[in-house]
Amino acid sequence: MSEDNKVDAVVNAETEGQPFIHFWSRCVGAGRANEGLRASWLEQLKLSHEMCGFEYVRFHGLFHDDMCVYKERDEQIIYNWQYIDDLFGRILDIGVRPFVELGFCPEELASGDARQFWWKAHVSPPKDYGKWGDLVSAFVKHCIKRYGRQEVCQWYFEIWNEPNLRGFWDGTRSQYFELYKVSALTIKAIDEQLRVGGPSTSNFVGDERFDDEREDKTKHLTNTVEELDTLQWKGVWIEAFLEYCKNEKLPVDFITTHPYPTDFALNPGTDRNWGRTRQVNSTRIDIQWLNDMLAKSAFPDAEIHLTEWSSSPSSRDFSHDFLPAAAFIVKINLDCIGMTDSLSYWTFTDVFEEVAGGDTIFHGGFGMINYQGIVKPSFHAYRMLHMLGDEILHKEEGMVITRDLKTQKIIALLYHYPDEMKSAVPFGSVEVAQQALATGTPKIFSLVLENLSSNAEFSVETLDKENGFAYLKWQAMGSPEPPTPEQTEALKQFSMTTSINSMKADSEGVLSYEQLLDPWTVVLIQEK
Secondary structure, eight states: OGGEEEEEEEEEEOOOOOOOOGGGGGGEEEEGGGGSSHHHHHHHHHHHHHHHOOOOOEEEEETTTTTTTTEETEEEEEEEHHHHHHHHHHHHHHHHHHEEEEOBOGGGGOOOOOOEEETTEEEESOOHHHHHHHHHHHHHHHHHHOOOHHTTTSSSHHHHHSSSSSTOOOHHHHHHHHHHHHHHHHHHHHEEEEEEEEEESOOSSSSSTSSSSHHHGOOTTTOSSSSSSSSOBBOHHHHHHHHHHTTTTTTEEEEOOOOEEEEEEEEEOOOOOHHHETTTOOOOOOOHHHHHHHHHHHHHHOEEEEEESSSSOOOOGGGGGGGHHHHHHHHHHHTTTTTTTTTEESSSSOOOBTTTSSSSSSSSSSSOOOSSSSSHHHHHHHHHHSOSSSSEEETTTTTEEOTTTTOEEEEEEEEEEOOOOBOOOSSSHOOOOHHHHSOOOOOOEEEEESOOOOOOOEEEEEEBTTOOOOHHHHTTTTSSSSSOOOHHHHHHHHTTOEEEEEEEEEETTTTEEEEEOOOOEEEEEEEE
């Protein structure tokens, strides 16, 4: 086999390491606030926190009517925090903090009847920005009174979600900027240490469709070119937002956007969604663009929180259920070390109802865990990333070797994202996901660790087509819909069972690992 088809490294376990932050564990997404009141949602968040290390959770609909927050009666405004208190209390008890997305409007505060999702989120601007500010103020003050200033100052307050898209904000860019101004000044008036940010815009674009007050669909370019990467991609509203905040002397503690590696420009001839996927490195390229933009702005010290990210923004994309998603997650996160404060996977759970609940147990839902509690390969990707140490000893395409500062143990993570797959994991039907799974050729991974303790013991954990990938196991059962309780339990156990073997360094403290890995395989090598 040629050297081009081999990942080969020799690493001194005593070499000086470079500290790094597990930004992938900072935050994870969920659907809407009310779903967080369900037992299965909470159980899955607890599992995700314990095994993947997630510190914050972000979701839509905090002020939606099903949270019973806001009523107007006889010219009096009544606030009700009981549902939010219930949700936040349970999240905090698990050990996770809310990454607070302020939105959408309660019905009685909305200026129009524009709605989104199966649950009919009100996406019109507020009819009265003063009343919106009062709602935000009352909410934040309540949180401080209930949870304490020290706790709430560790939260993040993000203003709205994807306001550049008409489906999420039935207003103009200027109206959103005004919403940000009112919200940010309201929050800072309560306590300067509270953290506020935006604009929470959607995926990067390769044209000028969002350069004005509303999207101009006649300026879509991605449906006119053969190669998406021939276009110049840029973040949406970022430059205008930073300039507005500078001119209005507004605070920006953090910047948010959603760098999905896809585009959904409409085909003018058919008016159908194209949903095309960009090159595999597009996320890193987009984050670098964002870093460069911040560096030359009036807010160079603002944190970067990418509050949604996945292989696609579709909750009916079967790539989410398949093995390639895991290698994609590992690759992109390792490639982006040191570039962002968070890259929040959307989402941890299939308890999720944007277009109503999924009608099959595997339906391409965003979640790392399906509705029945069966974990997907994406869950293992985050679990394995979480197991890494906090010092990098060696990093190259296909592997990273780290050391834990406290224990001085060595942890390595290997992944085979095949060279044949030039794009991010393609999304679509089961057939598309299966085609991606069959793409690529095996590759030799060779790792030699030197200067270990004599006879040091290691575990070698493998995630591949046969281990920890429940979809194929479900197919082998005959794709039962729904599975019986016994079948569900068997799938849950299988989904958590990766292949685990042991290895030892020799008496000289040298460990040699060499294995031919199939495409999409992920391997965690961990010193015991």
